[in-house]
Amino acid sequence: MSENKFTFVQMKEDASEHIAAPQYSYWKSVFRQFFSSKVAIVMLLIVLFIVIMSIVHPMISGYDPRDPGFINDRSMHYIWPCLEFPFGTDNVGKNLFDAVWAGTRNSLFIAAMATLISTVIGVIVGMFWGYSKKIDVFMIEVYNVVANVPFTLIVMVLVYALGGGIWQLIFAMSVTSWISVAYFIRVQVMIIRDREYNLASRCLGTPVSKIVTHNILPYLVSVIVTSVARDIPSYISYEVFLSYLGVGLGKDVASLGQMIQTYSPYMLSAPYMFWLPLIVAAAISVSFYIVGQTLADASDPKTHMN
């Protein structure tokens, strides 16, 4: 065997650095998964349209529910939906298109704020609740008191005691709902906390706060997205429901529920007045729900394998 049949190969520095596993980016996969659903894309477009309209349109129209409008001009009353008034006008000549978007803005704002507050508090409390047994003993008793009482009852009584208004409603909704978010997170944390990598972490002396934020929190992203996806439509429904009963937003604030209530006597004589706000409320809630659910599914890393 002669030596010249072999040549020395230079060691490739960059090849040794190369990792054989396929490239994986969590958020990229989430979005790829999300946009693979056509229904979700359509619903997302509807959501975007609703959000943009509800922000921009009230700014242009400057709708104010206290404004008497064309109350004395009878020709402006009860105009059926047409090009000039896409949603028609009501019994005092108000443009319903303006009213619907102003109401939508308030509904969305309330739902978004209530979800944000209850999720942030709920996740923070829930993580420590799930991790520490001492906190658990105390919190589970608090939870038993709060969770057993119908949410509707608490919100109604609170809004009543605080007085109707946007911030009061947000407070009433988030003051009790954070605990159910926290409970939800607690269960998830309890499942994850005793896995081997966390045991190892504990043995190496990692402080609890670091284990919670670095080891457990990333696992919870999809769980949190699921909870948010469920909360936003339910808060929208709640606002509509409470305002309809007359215990939510007062008469001075535009709201879809209030409109549905005010116009329900016209269900037969001028059905568009009643059904249009109801349909808009349903459309908002359904589109947010579907987008949220799809996003929640997509944010679960298990779905990224295919």
Added chain:
Amino acid sequence: MKKYVLTRLLKSVISILLVVMIVMLLLFKMVSRTKIFDQDAGYKKMQGDAKTAYTYTRWEELGYLDYQTMSDMCTNAGSEDTTACLTVGSDEQQRVVDQYAADGYTIQYLESGMPFASRDYTMVELVWNFLTTFIRVDNPWYIQDPNNPDLERKYYLSTTYEGLPAIKCSGCLAETQIYIDGSFPFIHQNVVELNFGNSFPTNQGVPTMTVIMQGQGTPQQADTTFPTGVTQPSSVNLNACKYKMTSTLDHLDTTKFDTNYADCALNYKDPSMASTSLMFGLMSLIIAYLIAIPAGIQMARKKGKLVDKIGIVYINFLIALPSLAFIFLVKQIGNFFGAPDKFPQYGFGDIRSYVLPIIILALLNTASLMTWVRRYMVDQTNADYVKFAKAKGLSQSEIFNRHILKNAIIPIVNGIPSSVVACLSGSVITESIFSIPGMGKMLPDAIKVVNNNMVITLTFIFASLSILAVLVGDLLMTVIDPRIQLTAKGDTR
């Protein structure tokens, strides 16, 4: 187990009281107390001193504050010269007023110059007043009538006026303590009574519990034979008679009654708010289970097939749609088929009034039920015993109906009482939309007219129903599946 149930019960009672007290403090301390007169027509017509006196009397009655008129103050301070004490500007009056002011009372003056004192109850006093008055246990020494010193004090076995067995009492507030009759819930008691104060401004002066529990509509007349033997058409319920002080007993009473128990409640044509809500709730729950369990089973059996997909769309639709929109949608469809628009259109007597609300309440419940039935069934299909059954050659339907269902039904049973709770919140809106005179409609109505005592009463009822429902659900689960133990064993970190 017994110990566990006892602790759970104790905890439940504490939670209920806690919730009620929090609500009470919220209402008494945060809702402006002038708001309670917003719906009071009489108040608007009053002026000057009469209005001030009326305002403070009402506030005292509703438990906001301790109100002392000048004559109260004179009596309580032990003034010897009452005439001087009641004279505006006298030294004696000044002494009494100063004494009250020193005790922490706020002294105000009427237009006539007459002073009066008031003191807001602190939070602790509010809670204390509530706790000391809210349960009343009837006993043979309850009645203290100065004009009737020989009143016997005893319990005795007797019959009701329909001839059914009853425990009666002499010396108690209510004559018939425990009795049986033909109407729901068949065994009635007058021993323990919950007292949440009087309703105001709607149903003024009537205790809130009476408003909720008493029949509605017009009194029902029937030929009644009174204890003295007189028979005449009347609507009194002879099983619900209370003691009437001898000083207030009139000739009409003595012709009908041979004892002092002459203050009787009336029979009404229509059921009470509580039983109306209860009936709607129970009926809709039964229907919800009849729909949801078979539907959930079908979905689980045909997982991933068309039936399953339709079911999932239905569930998502129901969850995503605001309940208001859903109720109006179903109502519109129902109206199309000739169902009445509002409950009072045909009233209690007609079955058509019930159909639509019950269907709506039932459908509102089905979504979560179906999800859970399907979830549990699907989870069970992967269990080892199912694989074993398959290997043994059992048919698909045998496996599902005999084996999986039995295991999957356990959490469903646990959830039954919680659906009662879900029914409650559903009933608030459904009853409002259909104008059904039940407790659900009463809550927003009471809130709108600032009827604080009524809100507290309803909070108590709803909270205790739901808390006890959860307890019952847990206990039911242990009955059905003996493997489940509620008391935790071992350390779970």
